[in-house]
Amino acid sequence: MLIKELFKKRIDRPIEGVIKADDDEHLFDEIEEYVITNEINQRLTEFLEYYNDYQGVNGAWISGFFGSGKSHLLKILSYVLENRLLLGDLPAAEIFLEKLKDDALLKGSMEKAISIPSRSILFNIDQKADVVSKKQADAVLSVFMKVFNELRGYDPKIPHIAQFEHDMDRQGCYEEFK
Incomplete structure (x- = not known):
């Protein structure tokens, strides 16, 4: 028997060294191969206690050393909590929940x-930031608004136009205007 035959998956397959927020091509493999360590299990339990007991505050801080898997965890959680469909019709949550079968509480x-409606917006802030906005005091907020407006189908570059489009949308005349 060869060592490579001991593994469930091909050991010579390409494995991405860096997880990219906007890479959907490898998403199925990323979720399927995600390993829930004891540390992640513990932190995930804490996170879900707060997430499931929403008290008007949203957001979470993920900290760790470079290369510790922060982006990977964030990406996995965003797709699982949104229960995004993978490969056309396979819910991300279904794949992830299989990993938790030995921990009924978690x-x-x-x-x-997963039953709480959510929508995740993942992006690489450096890719979305304009050269000008990096020098502004509110550069991070500007990038978030740009991405959010773009997601909603509004002008991502000119905030007051996006606000105008939003107002028209609320009045029910935006589609006609477009």
């Missing part, structure tokens, strides 16, 4: 979290 907490 699995139950995750199922509850």
Whole structure:
């Protein structure tokens, strides 16, 4: 028997060294191969306690050393909590929940979290930032608004135009205007 035959998957397959927020091509493999360590299990349990007991505050801080998997965890959670469909019709949550089958409490907490409607917006801030906006005091906010407006179908570059489009949308005349 060869060592490579001990593994479930081909060991000579390409493996991305860096997780990219906007890379959907490898998403199925990223979720399927995600390993829930004891540390992640513990932190995920804490996170879900807060997530499932929403008290008007949203957001979470993920910290860790360079290369520790922060972006990977964020990407996995965003797709799982949104329950995005992979490969056309396979729910991301279904793949992830299989990893939790031995921890009924964590699995139950995750199922509850998945039932909460959510939408994730993942992007690389450096790719979305304009050269000008990097020098502004509110550069980060500007990038977030740009991406958010773009997601909603509004002008991403001119905030007051996006606001105008939003107002028209609320009045029910934006589609006609477009």
